Amino acid sequence: MASQLPRKTGLGGVIHSYQGYDPTKFPSPTAPPPDMASAAMEYMMQFGSTRELTEEELANAIRLDPSQIAGLGPSLDALFQMLEERKRKILETYEVDSAVQAARDAYTDKVQASDPPAELADTFGKLAKSEQLYQLEQLWYAAEKAAPDFAAGLLRVVESLGDKYQIDELASERDFTGREAMDIPKALEIKEELDAIDKLLEQLREAMKTAQIAIVDMDELRRFVDDADAVRLNELQQRVRDYLRYQAEQQGLDVDGDGNVSLSPKAYRIFQGHLLDEIFSELEAARSGRHTGPISGDGATELAKTRPYEFGDSAANMDVAQSFVNAMLRQNREGMPWQVGDRIRLDPRDIEVHETRNNPKCASCVLMDMSGSMRYGGQYVNCKRMAMGLDGLIRREYPGDFLRFIEIFSIARPVPPGQVASLMPKPVTIYDPVVRLRADMSDPEITDSMIPPHFTNIQHGLRLSRQFLGAQDTPNRQVMLITDGLPTAHFEDESLYLLYPPDPLTEEATMREASLCAREGITINIFLIPSWNQSEEDVRFAHAVAEQTGGRVFFTAGKDLDRFVLWDYVSHRRRVIG
Secondary structure, three states, X not given: OHHHOOOOOOOOOOOOOOOOOOHHHOOOOOOOOOOHHHHHHHHHHHHOOOOOOEHHHHHHHOOOOHHHHOOOOOXXXXXXXXXXXXXXXXXXXXXXXXXXXXXXXXXXXXXXHOOOOHHHHHHHHHHHHHOOHHHHHHHHHHHHHHOHHHHHHHHHHHHHHHHHHHHHHHHHHOOOOOOEOOOHHHHHHHHHHHHHHHHXXXXXXXXXXXXXXXXXXXXXXXXOOOHHHHHHHHHHHHHXXXXXXXXXXXXXXXXXXXXXXXXXXXXXXXXHXXXXXXXXHOOOOOHHHOOOOOOOOOOOEEEEEEEEOOOOOOHHHXXXXXXXXXXXXXXXXXXXXXXXXXXXXXXXXXXXXXXXXOOOOEEEEEEEEOOHHHHHHHHHHHHHXXXXXXXXXXXXXXXXXXXEEEEXXXXXXXXXXXXXXXXXXXXXXXXXXXXXXXXXXXXXXXXXXXXXXXXXXXXXXXXXXXXXXXXXXXXXXXXXXXXXXXXXXXXXXOEEEEEEOOOHHHHHHHHXXXXXXXXXXXXXXXXXXXXXXXXXXXHHHHHHHHHHOOOOEEEOOOOHHHHHHHHHHHHHHHHHHO
16 A cells, blocks of 8 residues: 555645754753753652663653744644545545444354364354354364364464454444445455554644654555655654764763763752752742841851941951952042052942851651551652752752751661652552561671561651751751651660551651650651551651651642652751741
8 A cells, every 4th residue: 555655745834954963952042951960860769770661761841942943844833734634535535334234244154164073062152152262262272283274264264353353443443434445355455554554643732732753654655755855854763863972971871872861960950959859849929038037247158248347347248359349349439540550549438348147957757657558659759859959959949957857768868968869658568457576686697688578667757857957956847757657666675666557666666756756855756648548546646756856747748748858858947037
């Protein structure tokens, strides 16, 4: 059929010039680059690594502005319309009823020509009448050795039934309005062609939305377009790929020779910046209130904003460059033009000093539940997104603050910020409805890897938090616990208990640790994520732990989690400064 397609002479209005291509100016020198870093980071947070992330998958995950590639190759809209026209002509040319009847008759003839052995006759008759293709295939496997002659005929029955299925599908999904009859081979050929056109139309439709030219199947498209158009579109595909590779390198993504993508610290910072912009741009609270109100004066942190010098200001905060510029301008105004080589007479009126603010340092530990239940609904991804946003917020705006991430599962362990994105919920290894396990962790023969990992040990997380926060010289210390329910693991001395369903012993041990936090002035705020098995008991326990230390319980999930946690951090800091 492909050989009978009419060849086009070209598409009107298409620009065919590609001279002076520069990846830094494609698609546009003024357009914002595609966010490659965020696409790669989202993949890593979902799967825990980028080992399986290829350059092609990364390209398909981002979005370009389709208007930016307009005119650089054959018009996607023109190609779309041409395929639509080809599809319309096929439907207006043929009628499908004759092919449906021919397929039905052919199947009936094949069934009647079969000669099943007596022990298979009844089964074959029922399956053939009900047209059960899969069961007929299984019957062929059973009869292949026992009755080879019948099996050969049965294979023809199965093939005929498969043809009938496809032609019935063609008739039900397509609205044929023509008069030219089709036999079975012609109908199957037309179906294959229409399916290919529909697939290409979907690819072009998506490419027109996202400018992802790479998703278009060039081998299929060549069947329906001029060779020149196919070559030009192929060239455009390569240029888009070159542009995306260039942007990936600029955004800290490393692509090896096999096309696998890895992330550098630069990509982390870019993702954190985009994440913070997204979070705070969607908050309805006063946008000007994002930063804590500075306490101006002789403070510890120097701001970019300056003001005239006042008696008592520290000379260490003087803006030297601006002060001397002010002096030169003043001399010019007073009739003493400054020339190169002249001395600059600095007057107190000329001096500019940087404003400063006193930032009471906050110390925080974030406990991230990575137990087995966090995999439901992808809550672990939202938890990690929140952690990276909080880390970016503190690095950007509160560099004096202390922040530590702690992963909690059957035990708890600190996690460097660079490893947060690779955390994954722990696999469930025990499916018993009741679990009562104890492990002596002082035994050198027992290692962490031998412990079933999918339980939740909030007590151990609070203990590590006390150790980290106790060493910080600030009264402003808090724990942010993100979990979906009751704890199911705790320590008693060196013994680790894994108890499910949740046991009062674990709750009591966790409450004792919360009491120690309260004694040391550590506030515990709990962000309780809803889960399918959450009960009133979970909520009551969360309130009890938070109230023990003067904290609060937040009910949130999904992408609201990062906004709740970050905005609460900013609000807490504002209260501390006030």
